[in-house]
Amino acid sequence: MATAKFRIWRGDARSGKFQDYTVEISAGMVVLDAVHEIQATQAQDLGVRWNCKAGKCGSCSAEINGHPRLMCMTRLSQLPLEQPVTIEPMRAFPLVKDLVTDVSWNFRVKEKIRPFRPRPADAADGTWRMDQSDVDRVQEFRKCIECFLCQDVCHVLREHHLHEQFIGPRILVHSAALEMHPLDTENRLGDLKRTQGIGYCNITKCCTKVCPEEIKITDNAIIPLKERVVDEFYDPLTRLFRVFR
Amino acid sequence: MVGYETHDYDVLVIGAGGAGLRAAIEASAGGAAVGVVTKSLLGKAHTVMAEGGIAAALGNVDDRDNWKVHFADTMRGGQYLNNPRMAELHAREAPARVRELEAWGALFDRTRDGRILQRNFGGHKYPRLAHVGDRTGLEMIRTLQDHGVHQGIDVHMEHTILTLLKDGERVAGAFGYDRQRGRFKLFRARAVVLATGGIGRAYQVTSNSWEYTGDGLSLAYHVGATLMDMEFVQFHPTGMVWPPSVRGILVTEGVRGEGGVLKNSQGRRFLFDDIPPLYKEQTATDPDEGWRYTQGDKSARRPPELLTRDHVARCIVREVREGRGSPHGGVYLDIAWIKEKLPNAAEHIKKKLPSMYHQFKQLADVDITREPMEVGPTMHYMMGGVRVDADTQMSDVPGLFAAGECAAGLHGANRLGGNSLSDLLVFGKRAGEHAACFARERGGVAVSEDEVEAAARRALEPFERTSGEGPYQVQRDLQAMMQNWVGIVRRGDELRQALDALAALRGRAANVSVGGNREYNPGWHTALDLESLLTVSEAVARAAIERKESRGAHFRDDYPQKDEAYATFNILVRRGADGEMRVERAPRPAMSPELQQIIEEMK
Ligand SMILES: Cc1cc2nc3c(=O)[nH]c(=O)nc-3n(C[C@H](O)[C@H](O)[C@H](O)COP(=O)(O)OP(=O)(O)OC[C@H]3O[C@@H](n4cnc5c(N)ncnc54)[C@H](O)[C@@H]3O)c2cc1C
Ligand code: SF4
Ligand code: SF4
Ligand code: FES
Numbered sequence: 001m002a003t004a005k006f007r008i009w010r011g012d013a014r015s016g017k018f019q020d021y022t023v024e025i026s027a028g029m030v031v032l033d034a035v036h037e038i039q040a041t042q043a044q045d046l047g048v049r050w051n052c053k054a055g056k057c058g059s060c061s062a063e064i065n066g067h068p069r070l071m072c073m074t075r076l077s078q079l080p081l082e083q084p085v086t087i088e089p090m091r092a093f094p095l096v097k098d099l100v101t102d103v104s105w106n107f108r109v110k111e112k113i114r115p116f117r118p119r120p121a122d123a124a125d126g127t128w129r130m131d132q133s134d135v136d137r138v139q140e141f142r143k144c145i146e147c148f149l150c151q152d153v154c155h156v157l158r159e160h161h162l163h164e165q166f167i168g169p170r171i172l173v174h175s176a177a178l179e180m181h182p183l184d185t186e187n188r189l190g191d192l193k194r195t196q197g198i199g200y201c202n203i204t205k206c207c208t209k210v211c212p213e214e215i216k217i218t219d220n221a222i223i224p225l226k227e228r229v230v231d232e233f234y235d236p237l238t239r240l241f242r243v244f245r
Numbered sequence: 246m247v248g249y250e251t252h253d254y255d256v257l258v259i260g261a262g263g264a265g266l267r268a269a270i271e272a273s274a275g276g277a278a279v280g281v282v283t284k285s286l287l288g289k290a291h292t293v294m295a296e297g298g299i300a301a302a303l304g305n306v307d308d309r310d311n312w313k314v315h316f317a318d319t320m321r322g323g324q325y326l327n328n329p330r331m332a333e334l335h336a337r338e339a340p341a342r343v344r345e346l347e348a349w350g351a352l353f354d355r356t357r358d359g360r361i362l363q364r365n366f367g368g369h370k371y372p373r374l375a376h377v378g379d380r381t382g383l384e385m386i387r388t389l390q391d392h393g394v395h396q397g398i399d400v401h402m403e404h405t406i407l408t409l410l411k412d413g414e415r416v417a418g419a420f421g422y423d424r425q426r427g428r429f430k431l432f433r434a435r436a437v438v439l440a441t442g443g444i445g446r447a448y449q450v451t452s453n454s455w456e457y458t459g460d461g462l463s464l465a466y467h468v469g470a471t472l473m474d475m476e477f478v479q480f481h482p483t484g485m486v487w488p489p490s491v492r493g494i495l496v497t498e499g500v501r502g503e504g505g506v507l508k509n510s511q512g513r514r515f516l517f518d519d520i521p522p523l524y525k526e527q528t529a530t531d532p533d534e535g536w537r538y539t540q541g542d543k544s545a546r547r548p549p550e551l552l553t554r555d556h557v558a559r560c561i562v563r564e565v566r567e568g569r570g571s572p573h574g575g576v577y578l579d580i581a582w583i584k585e586k587l588p589n590a591a592e593h594i595k596k597k598l599p600s601m602y603h604q605f606k607q608l609a610d611v612d613i614t615r616e617p618m619e620v621g622p623t624m625h626y627m628m629g630g631v632r633v634d635a636d637t638q639m640s641d642v643p644g645l646f647a648a649g650e651c652a653a654g655l656h657g658a659n660r661l662g663g664n665s666l667s668d669l670l671v672f673g674k675r676a677g678e679h680a681a682c683f684a685r686e687r688g689g690v691a692v693s694e695d696e697v698e699a700a701a702r703r704a705l706e707p708f709e710r711t712s713g714e715g716p717y718q719v720q721r722d723l724q725a726m727m728q729n730w731v732g733i734v735r736r737g738d739e740l741r742q743a744l745d746a747l748a749a750l751r752g753r754a755a756n757v758s759v760g761g762n763r764e765y766n767p768g769w770h771t772a773l774d775l776e777s778l779l780t781v782s783e784a785v786a787r788a789a790i791e792r793k794e795s796r797g798a799h800f801r802d803d804y805p806q807k808d809e810a811y812a813t814f815n816i817l818v819r820r821g822a823d824g825e826m827r828v829e830r831a832p833r834p835a836m837s838p839e840l841q842q843i844i845e846e847m848k
Contacts, residue, residue, distance in 0.1 A: 027489065028488020028489060028491060033490045044716075048767065051456065053491075056380070057294065058288075096764070097765040103286070118350070130352075130359050143380065
């Protein structure tokens with residue numbers, strides 16, 4: 001039977017190193033299967049998060065051969081197996097153990113976003129009417145499975161560690177979903193500009209490239225939000241200029 | 246002495262899926278100090294995986310629908326073993342619970358006039374499932390999560406509860422550990438809501454994740470609560486069968502709701518050959534009528550692919566056994582054929598079933614807009630669970646509530662698709678409300694420190710043993726055994742063998758050893774989960790031995806017929822004074838004349 005080599009990061013917040021494992025491979029295997037196989041037979045205590053095994057829960061994020069990906073949706077047949085497959089934890093977050101990182105920062109930041117505030121109901125029975133076409137746009141953002149891979153690649157967080165000043169692409173997608181929600185009446189633009197650091201994003205689009213849900217994070221969420229911030233806060237001339245652009 | 250941290254709450258909710266979050270929101274609205282504990286991160290519970298939709302008789306697509314029809318459908322689907330009061334409350338309250346989600350920001354797919362769109366699903370007479378493409382569970386859990394975090398609820402992510410604690414007869418809290426750091430925690434609480442989901446990990450082929458080890462059922466059982474309907478384990482007819490790595494992953498019933506058909510290797514739609522009498526009147530007589538039904542023709546009846554899950558699953562097993570299966574031991578599910586009917590079929594499929602399209606494309610190299618899928622049954626849902634009061638969701642233990650998949654009663658012998666998500670909302674809310682009320686009315690609780698100490702020491706035993714085998718092999722052997730002997734087709738002799746095998750596995754589990762330390766150690770986590778798996782597996786096997794007939798999801802090869810004598814009671818499982826598992830029969834709860842009449846009218 002064919003085998004493949006895996007080079008997996010083992011360690012905790014204090015120290016760590018890569019360790020090699022060899023696994024027998026079978027048809028259709030994904031990286032997460034290999035990790036589980038290693039766990040069951042060679043390294044019982046190998047830390048890894050997962051739930052759905054079908055790309056729906058966003059638990060199994062890691063860096064595979066240097067690329068941020070979901071382990072359950074990365075098939076071995078997509079990878080060159082002549083050399084070892086490296087599997088590392090997401091590097092933008094503090095390490096808990098092995099492939100598990102402390103992603104709690106994302107939850108804390110998200111809580112600071114002003115919640116949904118709907119307009120009064122349209123009908124006497126307390127319901128609203130919305131057109132599918134208006135809903136479509138926001139449904140794209142609501143596909144997000146909170147895998148935080150986009151947060152992992154964004155250089156503002158990964159390299160510059162501006163976690164206090166910048167909420168990152170995932171939370172910007174969340175803000176966009178609320179701002180563009182057909183029923184929402186809250187205004188989050190001041191927060192985005194002043195405390196959430198939307199200005200730090202310089203539209204490199206790295207986040208969009210890694211999103212497993214194929215959400216067009218930069219084009220559809222961040223850029224429109226930036227435009228709304230500009231509209232809200234800069235002088236009428238700028239606005240005029242934008243109209244003629 | 247083993248150290249631990251203590252937290253005090255009015256209401257402790259164990260589980261952060263739909264049921265747990267909805268309960269926590271309601272308890273908090275009732276003025277209670279609420280803590281939530283979940284084994285995984287917030288938003289990752291099983292509910293996130295639900296695809297097809299939430300059943301609620303909104304009547305937006307077909308105005309003939311109302312709660313009475315939904316009630317009758319649910320009872321028929323459950324072969325009348327459901328708790329009728331629960332089925333009534335569920336059908337009456339589901340619409341308000343769905344609308345409430347919209348008020349909290351959920352965005353369902355829309356009808357042309359801008360209301361919530363509803364789709365067809367097996368066993369539901371009218372299009373009834375509110376949905377968002379095929380990722381309804383994600384929409385639901387995210388809405389509850391985003392709303393819930395602003396309600397002042399404490400969430401303990403990645404914590405596992407190991408045992409419940411009592412103060413006299415009353416529940417008094419729970420004891421568990423932080424999975425990341427391995428530290429112990431005591432949660433003292435005046436009321437506890439179990440919302441821990443199902444038991445899928447007791448089987449080899451399942452659509453469920455590692456979390457589903459039946460913890461809630463086992464926790465409740467060990468403090469004296471009653472389990473009910475444990476023989477009714479739902480096998481979903483359509484799981485992926487190939488490649489091996491994805492075996493068991495769910496293929497939503499939505500595929501069939503959108504017009505997908507099941508065929509055997511001879512290309513025959515075998516479900517037309519075997520339509521149960523209870524459903525004859527409601528089923529299409531030819532493929533064309535079935536197709537028209539899926540496209541919203543109100544004069545047409547549903548295709549046999551949309552019969553209840555237990556029936557469809559057994560027909561698939563029969564086709565495979567009799568040699569008419571697909572190459573990897575399943576049958577074919579074909580949605581690509583609708584190109585004969587629709588001009589833009591490929592786009593339509595991608596729009597209606599986006600995650601199915603991706604799942605097959607990425608994991609199986611199958612383009613479902615062009616080729617049929619290979620599918621077969623997969624263990625999916627647990628109808629049985631903790632027996633609760635219909636109105637309050639309280640178990641037999643005062644102050645201990647249960648809601649969602651871990652509670653029994655709503656679904657009887659078989660659950661209809663879409664009735665779980667609505668179950669979570671309706672009964673999650675009720676459990677939260679009544680738990681807060683209970684906490685308010687009753688005074689504080691005390692827990693015994695000795696008991697806590699003992700639980701902590703027990704949890705650390707696997708580290709102290711050096712010679713035993715690892716936990717994974719025991720888990721795998723248990724899964725294989727349950728799959729073979731307590732699976733979709735059962736026999737008395739095999740079920741009894743299963744009990745012997747479980748006793749042997751229990752011995753092995755008591756000896757497993759794990760290496761490493763307490764920080765995020767899956768080996769240790771797996772070792773600690775074994776207790777729950779063993780308890781629920783035994784309960785399923787014992788209840789299955791007791792029901793000597795075939796009904797709903799429970800099929801006995803040695804008693805293949807329905808036996809009306811068995812229609813009059815539910816089977817209960819309880820811990821006897823000697824610590825052994827006891828099986829009893831309880832007469833079916835009486836039905837009010839009003840409900841009785843609804844059933845007669847809708848026959
Ligand atoms: C693939 C799939 C698709 C489905 N599609 C549909 C559908 O379309 N429509 C429908 O109605 N139903 C569907 N179902 C069924 C439905 O999703 C589940 O029954 C439902 O989500 C269960 O919700 P719950 O709140 O009871 O539990 P879950 O959402 O599973 O949550 C359980 C929670 O309990 C926690 N927990 C468990 N044990 C412990 C412990 N010991 N300590 C601490 N925390 C613990 C877990 O961490 C988790 O947070 C589907 C199921 C699957 C698997
Ligand atoms: S586009 Fe903006 S948010 Fe996305 S990775 Fe680049 S800087 Fe970060
Ligand atoms: S936006 Fe995409 S990459 Fe970012 S968390 Fe959501 S799903 Fe993951
Ligand atoms: S396990 Fe859920 S996304 Fe990978």
